[in-house]
Amino acid sequence: MRFGRYVLVLCVLLCPALAQAQDFGVMESAETIDRGNFKLKVNPILILRDDDSDPGVALVAGYGFTDTFDFEAKLALYDGTTIFGGDVEFWLVKDPHPVDLSVSAGFHFTNSDFGDQTGVDVTVIGSHALTPKLDFYTAIDMAFNKYNDDDSNYTQVHLVPGIEYKIHPDLDIVAEFGISLNDNGNHYISGGLAYYVR
Numbered sequence: 001m002r003f004g005r006y007v008l009v010l011c012v013l014l015c016p017a018l019a020q021a022q023d024f025g026v027m028e029s030a031e032t033i034d035r036g037n038f039k040l041k042v043n044p045i046l047i048l049r050d051d052d053s054d055p056g057v058a059l060v061a062g063y064g065f066t067d068t069f070d071f072e073a074k075l076a077l078y079d080g081t082t083i084f085g086g087d088v089e090f091w092l093v094k095d096p097h098p099v100d101l102s103v104s105a106g107f108h109f110t111n112s113d114f115g116d117q118t119g120v121d122v123t124v125i126g127s128h129a130l131t132p133k134l135d136f137y138t139a140i141d142m143a144f145n146k147y148n149d150d151d152s153n154y155t156q157v158h159l160v161p162g163i164e165y166k167i168h169p170d171l172d173i174v175a176e177f178g179i180s181l182n183d184n185g186n187h188y189i190s191g192g193l194a195y196y197v198r
Contacts, residue, residue: 023058023074023076023083023085023108023110023119023121023143024058024060024074024076024083024085024108025043025045025058025141025160025176025178025188025190026123026125026137026139026141026160026162026176026178027041027043027058027060027162027174027176027190027192027194028041028125028137028164028174028194029100029125029127029135029137029164030091030093030094030100030101030102030125030126030127030137031091031094031100031102031127031135032064032067032068032069032070032089032090032091032102033062033063033064033070033196034064034067034196034198035064035065035066035067036064037063037064037196037197037198038061038062038063038196038197039060039061039062039063039064039070039072039194039195039196039197040060040061040194040195040197041058041059041060041061041062041174041192041193041194041195042057042058042059042060042192042193043057043058043060043174043190043191043192043193044056044057044058044190044191044192045057045058045076045188045189045190046188046189046190047078047186047187047188048186048187048188048189049186054078054079055078055079056076056077056078056079056081057076057077058074058075058076058077058190058192059074059075059076059077060072060073060074060075061073067091068090068091068092068094069088069089069090069091070088070089071086071087071088071089072086072087072089072106073085073086074086074087074106074108080112080113080114081110081111081112081113081114082110082111082112083108083109083110083111084108084109085106085107085108085109085119085121086106086107087104087105087106087107087121087123088104088105088106089102089103089104090102090103090104098128099126099127099128100125100126100127100128101124101125101126102124102125103122103123103124103125104121104122104123104125105120105121105122105123106120106121107119107120107121108121108143110145115147115148115149116147116148116149117145117146117147117148118145118146118148119143119144119145119146120143120144121141121142121143121144122142122144123139123140123141123142124139124140125137125138125139126138126139127164132166133165133166133167134163134164134165134166135163135164135165136161136162136163137160137161137162137163137164137176138159138160138161138162139158139159139160139162140157140158140159140160141156141157141158141160141178142155142156142157142158143155143156154184155182155184156180156182156184156185157180157181157182157184157185158178158179158180158181158185158188159178159179159181160176160177160178160179161176161177161179162174162175162176162177163175163176164194170195170196170197170198171193171194171195171196172193172194172196173191173192173193173194174191174192174193174194175189175190175191175192176189176190176191177189178190
């Protein structure tokens with residue numbers, strides 16, 4: 001398991017640099033969707049560029065298959081760019097530990113004015129319940145992207161702190177700030193709502 005982590009870090013550090021758009025954001029704590037429940041999420045995203053900002057929106061639908069495993073289908077819409085994909089999430093560490101930990105892996109396809117792309121996503125999320133209603137989370141969000149036309153590739157890595165607050169038993173408000181850790185991405189802010197169908 002340690003060897004795999006070292007290979008992943010090495011891949012992140014060695015991939016060439018190209019600046020591109022953020023995809024869906026993280027927008028969740030480490031807890032997976034409860035078994036048999038559905039989750040619907042919408043979150044506007046504002047990408048912060050040096051000379052401009054680029055608004056978009058992400059739409060997500062998910063389902064909890066077990067107490068520690070879920071699947072989410074995702075769609076993100078930006079000016080001139082449409083991204084769709086999905087991921088599976090595994091909840092690895094939970095109560096009674098003070099910090100929850102999950103890892104997700106997925107894929108995405110990008111249809112863009114700048115060229116179509118495919119990519120693989122890996123996200124590690126750690127979260128802690130500050131109160132019964134408020135969770136603080138931090139994630140490392142990685143996207144490994146490849147242009148379909150010429151096979152050139154690039155990697156995006158974001159450090160993502162955020163909060164998830166339960167305003168109703170079936171409704172959470174989520175907000176986060178994505179900090180780009182390499183030159184291939186941009187900082188972003190996002191906030192939205194997650195609704196659970198139980």
